[in-house]
Amino acid sequence: MGLGPGESSVPSFLAKSGLINDSFSLCYNEDDSGRMFFGDQGPTVQQSTSFLPLDGLYSTYIIGVESCCIGNSCLKMTSFKAQVDSGTSFTFLPGHVYGAIAEEFDQQVNGSRSSFEGSPWEYCYVPSLQELPKVPSLTLMFQQNNSFVVYDPVFVFYGNQGVIGFCLAIQPTEGDMGTIGQNFMTGYRLVFDRENKKLAWSRSNCQDLSLGKRMPLSPNETSSNPLPTDEQQRTNGRAVAPAVAGRAPRKPSAASSRMISSCWEHWHCYLFLLFQLVSAFY
Numbered sequence: 448m449g450l451g452p453g454e455s456s457v458p459s460f461l462a463k464s465g466l467i468n469d470s471f472s473l474c475y476n477e478d479d480s481g482r483m484f485f486g487d488q489g490p491t492v493q494q495s496t497s498f499l500p501l502d503g504l505y506s507t508y509i510i511g512v513e514s515c516c517i518g519n520s521c522l523k524m525t526s527f528k529a530q531v532d533s534g535t536s537f538t539f540l541p542g543h544v545y546g547a548i549a550e551e552f553d554q555q556v557n558g559s560r561s562s563f564e565g566s567p568w569e570y571c572y573v574p575s576l577q578e579l580p581k582v583p584s585l586t587l588m589f590q591q592n593n594s595f596v597v598y599d600p601v602f603v604f605y606g607n608q609g610v611i612g613f614c615l616a617i618q619p620t621e622g623d624m625g626t627i628g629q630n631f632m633t634g635y636r637l638v639f640d641r642e643n644k645k646l647a648w649s650r651s652n653c654q655d656l657s658l659g660k661r662m663p664l665s666p667n668e669t670s671s672n673p674l675p676t677d678e679q680q681r682t683n684g685r686a687v688a689p690a691v692a693g694r695a696p697r698k699p700s701a702a703s704s705r706m707i708s709s710c711w712e713h714w715h716c717y718l719f720l721l722f723q724l725v726s727a728f729y
Contacts, residue, residue: 450533452505452641461485462641469642473533474653475633482653489638495647496589499528508532508639510627510646513590515544517551518583529625531637531646537567537602538617539626545619548585552600552615555583561612563604568614577609595648597631 449456450471454463462469467486475481499509508531515525525544540548549570553560557580558572574580585600602616616630636651 450639451507458485458639458641470638470640472636472638473632474636474651475629476653477634480653487638488640488642489636489647490649493636493638493647493649494589494593494595495638495640495645496593498644498646505644508646509624511589512587512625514588515548516586516588517548518555520551520555521586521588522547522551527623527625529627531627531639533629533632533637535626535628537630538600538628539620540617541623541625542619542621544625545617548617549615552583552585557581558613563612563614566602566604566614567618568602568616569618571612571614573612574610577606577611579603579610579613582613595631595635598634600631602630 450458453459458467458469458471461467468488470488471483471485472487472489473481473483496510498505499511501507501509509528510531511526511528513526515522525547527541527544529540553570556572558574561571561573563571579601582599582601585597587595587597589595600616601613603610604612604614620626634650634652635648636653638647640647
């Protein structure tokens with residue numbers, strides 16, 4: 448039970464039932480809220496990259512990164528494969544890629560190296576003022592010059608008076624396979640197009656999805672605008688509300704600034720969501 452390519456996942460169940468296109472999208476807003484749309488294939492203008500097989504099978508969502516850039520500095524020998532996993536809070540990169548990115552980030556960032564109790568990250572900083580300084584972006588480059596820009600690749604620690612520090616929110620992992628977690632997905636509408644075996648993305652605040660016209664759930668329906676509506680999605684005259692994640696405070700205290708797993712990691716959340724979706728059709 449989940450969002451993976453397996454036959455028992457929610458998207459697979461809905462697609463095989465003929466209720467949606469074999470695709471879904473996730474959108475994470477800057478305020479830590481999020482939305483999920485089943486059957487969504489994204490807007491007309493979006494960037495994309497193909498999914499890669501693992502041992503000859505498309506058993507998970509894996510992409511191939513050609514190179515990485517910090518700010519305007521693109522780094523050599525930083526290609527790697529990564530699993531795109533919305534159930535993982537933060538991002539993990541192969542050791543050699545992590546090292547190159549962290550060293551370049553450290554050279555460009557404006558802050559003094561420090562450490563914070565309970566932080567799993569190595570490259571942490573204290574700003575000169577009690578506000579977050581401008582930090583360099585992290586760009587993942589793909590084939591055909593497609594790029595995915597992470598504008599704030601940091602986790603911020605707050606105190607009573609404001610920002611007390613921040614860390615580069617990436618950790619090294621063994622092997623040559625990384626994991627792209629939720630923190631890299633913020634500010635994007637990510638489309639997991641399972642039918643065409645590709646990941647697509649476009650910048651979004653998640654609220655602008657309400658500006659589009661109705662997006663049909665059924666593959667047999669057609670629409671000139673693929674954007675999902677904020678109010679509802681319909682098929683056969685019945686409405687299915689999009690899944691909306693709960694909001695979390697953007698400025699946690701230093702004591703509560705810990706790695707918090709998403710509700711989507713847990714199978715019972717998927718089961719509840721599946722029950723809600725199926726009950727709308729019967």
